[in-house]
Amino acid sequence: MTQFVDVKNMTRWIQQDGVEPIMTAMVEYLEADFARWEAFDKVPRVASHTPFGVIELMPTSDNKEYAFKYVNGHPSNPARGFQTVTAFGMLAEVDNGYPTFLAEMTLLTALRTAATSAMVARRVARPGASVMAMIGAGSQAEFQALAFRALMGIDQLRVYDVDPAAVEKLRRNLEPLGFDILAAGSTPEALLGADIVTTCTADKARATILSSEQVHSGVHINAVGGDCPGKTELDPQLLMRSKVFVEYPEQTRIEGEIQQMAPDFPVTEFWKVLTGAEEGRSSEEQITIFDSVGFAIADFSALRCLRDATAGTDLQAHIDLVADPEDPKDLFSLVNTLKPVG
């Protein structure tokens, strides 16, 4: 029996439970799974690149459960009325290989990306951070803001986007929820007084959303938008000055900001900060960067969080995905009409 959470029920779940309580719960799942990082089967995601964008499959397993996500990334989609990123995914039992849980993951990916960002920032940003600059106000922006408020209490946002309508959308969505929002006229203006800088833009280009001289010491940079080959947001000089935290180096060196750097550019795996094996921030003055690209283990955590939170409720429906003949060696019995020939 495969259970299914479709878009409508995902929406209902988020509205019922609330984005911020979900972020708090999801970070617990994320931290529990990141802390047992070595228990997982890990492979860089499998990408199919085309001139229009990329389609990826992201599998992982802890040898009890298996998860994968289908996700696309098409920067030119919004101009044509489509979303840049859509996704769905599932869980399966490793023991027998049967799929157990299918879910829409466009919304779930937005939640887990933001939850992962806040999980990292809570451990490596300077204590007492209260102001976040946001460069890029697209689909991911509200989720980032709510994750940082839920986990770190941040409610002052300084927002810049090349598209002023996107900033207005963010203001419309978040001011009623109690955020203090400044629409900045430029990136430097957004950065004024910010303790944390979130970059989340969608261009598939080697862009420089943040140059090194714009960034003051002590800032934590949550670099979300640079997440596939040929798509970066940060000045290499800025990376040189900073301590860079990553999810899975094998994937981040291909897809993240550090694709611009030498193959031996030093990075810290975040899960090791969580277990205490490595230090997080080394000093007040240090610039820290989370080079977020999104790894399969975070989807594993998010799917389990969603499944557990909706188990036994009408938010889950049954989907008829696995043929189930009475005799497992007699698959043909399902289609046998027993019409003799001739």
Added chain:
Amino acid sequence: MTQFVDVKNMTRWIQQDGVEPIMTAMVEYLEADFARWEAFDKVPRVASHTPFGVIELMPTSDNKEYAFKYVNGHPSNPARGFQTVTAFGMLAEVDNGYPTFLAEMTLLTALRTAATSAMVARRVARPGASVMAMIGAGSQAEFQALAFRALMGIDQLRVYDVDPAAVEKLRRNLEPLGFDILAAGSTPEALLGADIVTTCTADKARATILSSEQVHSGVHINAVGGDCPGKTELDPQLLMRSKVFVEYPEQTRIEGEIQQMAPDFPVTEFWKVLTGAEEGRSSEEQITIFDSVGFAIADFSALRCLRDATAGTDLQAHIDLVADPEDPKDLFSLVNTLKPVG
């Protein structure tokens, strides 16, 4: 809008259209796609191996459409009431990355595996073949038999399985459909007078289902069961004597019978036989082997065949898999309850 064919509707489709007409139609899709082999993005499937079995993702794309399949292989499943292989898969638009079609693929994989076998045999077996030996009478057996009858007119089967109940099941399913079936007491007895030998057993072991001395010249061997690392059916000596046809060498050298051979063991890519670039069978006496492991392009063909055959009928249902905000940059609008805080 994603369309969905679930197990019930897959079953209805097969019963309405009939296995043999579907096989004939599916081979047309397969040959059309194999003949434009170079147009496809190809990667060996992404496998997650555990002591219990394997879970695999099989993606491919022709740069217009993208397909992937989720499939497991758990040889110990039938003893516990589960099937060895279950699967589902989907098609997506490369242009915008949106999933368009989701389908159960346990039954569809059974159809496409058999259709692929018959497609190859029709091109490389000796003309006039009329008797097929079948070693292994599990879930795949009836589909193989029907594919070979649909494509090559073969209706005499000599069947051996270590489990006599499996042979009885096959007889019960196929005799009413007009097949002439001999239940053999051993593999050599099954092979007597056979023009084609289909091996389809499920042990995850280096088994020798066929030894070299059992096989006479001129026979075509359709080797279906050896399809993952550590799982083979044929005597290496038999491979040495034969001309071996494969789908995608990079994958077959890892998963097929030829995993037993040197990395430069000569093989012929079947798609080149189809386009005329390579010779098929070289002589009447030659033993030919199709080292079938199943490749993503065949799933691509099968999914398109199913989608086209069921388009506009009630065999397809809508599934709510892709979040669709009015403004693609405003994903948050889907969950915004606009409840002001404080």
